[in-house]
Amino acid sequence: MELTSRQRIQNSIRGQATDCVAVGPYMYDVAVAFSGVVLRDFYTDADVMTKAQLALHEALDQDVIAVGADNCYIAEGFGCKTTRERDELPAITESPAKTLDEVFKIEPLDPYRDGRMPVMIDAIKQVRAAVGDSVAIRSPGTGPFALASYLIGSQTWLYEVGMLEAGLTEGTEDAIRHALEVAAESLIRFGKACWDAGADIIHCGDSLASCDMISPSTYERFALPYEQKVFQAWRDHGITGSLLHICGDSTRVLDMYAKSGAAIVEVDNMVDLSVAKQILGDRVALMGNVHTINDLLQGTPESVEEASRRCIENVGGGNHFILGSGCIVPRDTPIENLQAMVRIARSIHPTAGETTPA
Template identity: 30%
Template sequence: MNNSIYENNLSYYKNIRSYDLMTPKERAHALSIGAPVDRMPVYMMADLVIPQLIGTTLRESELSAKRKAEVQIAGYRMFGFDSVGMMHGLYSLPIAIGGAYSDPENLTRTLIEYPVKDISDLSVLDLDCVGLCKDEAASKAFDAIRYVQEAIGDEVECTMNFTSPFTVASGIVGIEKFLTALAKNTERAEQVLQFVLEAQFKLAKEFLKEGITVGTSDPVASCTIINPKLYRKFAQPYEIEFAKRCMEYMGKPLSIHICGNTTKILNDVADCGFSTFSLDNMVDLAVAKREIGNRMHLAGNVDPVAVMLQGTPRDVEKSVHSCYFKAWDSPKGFSIHTGCDMPYGTPLENMEVYLREAKKCAKEHAEALLKEKDYYIWDDAAEVENEKI
């Protein structure tokens, strides 16, 4: 980490922290007992951009547990968002059992060779080869959470994300081969899914036993890639089982993020029993509120590319207001979030505007839940929405 670069950016975002009169843990506790809060929670997926703000690269930040922790600690101290966390990674399990990968400087690792070459030969799928000591990504994340807890754990929770079986299974075999196998070699495909379920939970259990909150994601399960019928038959059952097992340890439901368009499966995801659905920007929050707002807490969903990376500060402001306009009064609650990870190179000013407007709206959101007003700061988004009609 380059301390000079970090200190400059810490100073740049200093005013953003003035909106925070409570720590995330204080805020969460107050909300849990119905007490007043300074503002509602604010989230942002920034793992790909924080490294550049502390003078390093994503690849360098993944070299050790301490470096991974530095990213989360610095991000929290700069931005003051309401949760920090580690990710096992979409394809860390396939890599751990023999998959080859490319390691770009500022992008997540990409599989270039899958551990299962032929669906008829699943000999590499050995649960005895799965464990913290044999999975570099999980081991580093486990240790990194400890470093984060020591540094800022009294203020903010550090969570862990494990990808759901359907997406990981696609990395064991390859997406095209896996989707083909679902239709033509269903028994083998389900053997892969069952192995992934057992393997991911075996790893997750090590975190759960330490009292670490676990969440999940399932990007390949979206309707951008598969149809609702495939989701219901092959993705949903494994999401449910993974969540059920984790919940037995945590005593509370998991949250889930699914990239892409999930409009056609909103109710199916709600049926899984998750507490929160982090929605990609491809989903209209107004539709999500109407369909499942009475069943799940909604989070989302400012476009990380068209708005955060490529848009103007005014675009960012309008998008944040639009999210609140559509979903602030969702029955089970709403939290502002980006629709997915913001790409490397996202402008500092756009992130500053996002955080400023999000925290302003989050303050008004907290006040609005106590007393209705005739006009809210996000009501200017009504004009934008009317223009779309």
């Protein structure tokens, strides 16, 4: 049985048999360094983004092409001011709300009009037209807790949420809930548009909801319900490849991740994959978690092969699993290291977990 990359990913999400381990490192601007395009053009021009990602795929033949660049493309639609440097990704310099009460003026966005969401949607369409049905596509997508923080600034947001959670302030919950509802609805609309454009994996990256930033109880109260709302709306739209990505050591909340409604949970390299598999079981597909710095950026092809093999072994041989990176692959990662990651995945049959001649 030989599957296309898209079939391999779809089967892995469903927990069905595949011919080898599915592989999809989380790669955005590494395509810039490889293809030689200008970074600012990459994150503002769908044609350039498509060209760069297709060139990277030609060199790697990974199962998933990830369309995206940065975390500001939705936020800009709310009125966030961002940088536009030639060789650096955008960063938010000013948020639209100066006080928490001002978030009541902000409404959900139109993905076909606002921010740089149209750039991402167009790039997904172009990549799908170029690869046909052969390769899976992963969309970007900022999670509701993180996206809500951009409305007033992340530090202010964490302070206000923390004070409310601790019972040290009153009268702010309605504004916090409004910001989360606006963020969730905007992501719902964007995810649906990405799916309709041809994406297979619809991303919800809620990294500010990391256990490195907030407590499990805060996550359960202020992040999980809105992630659940997003994933339910996506399921109702027919989306079968929803993905939850939250950076950091999420071991304490992995059970809640399984209850989020996501089809795929992608874990960072701080998480022991064997523990994650034990907690999550077969409730979701697991994705990860080759170390982006120690292995991919600073390692060798041999060390990447070893790390990749260890990831596959830690999940019991690769069933219901996609070999990926712990987070975004750094821009200057050697192409040889990424090729080694794909090569190992191609050589292992997931049901047996044994290496076969490549």
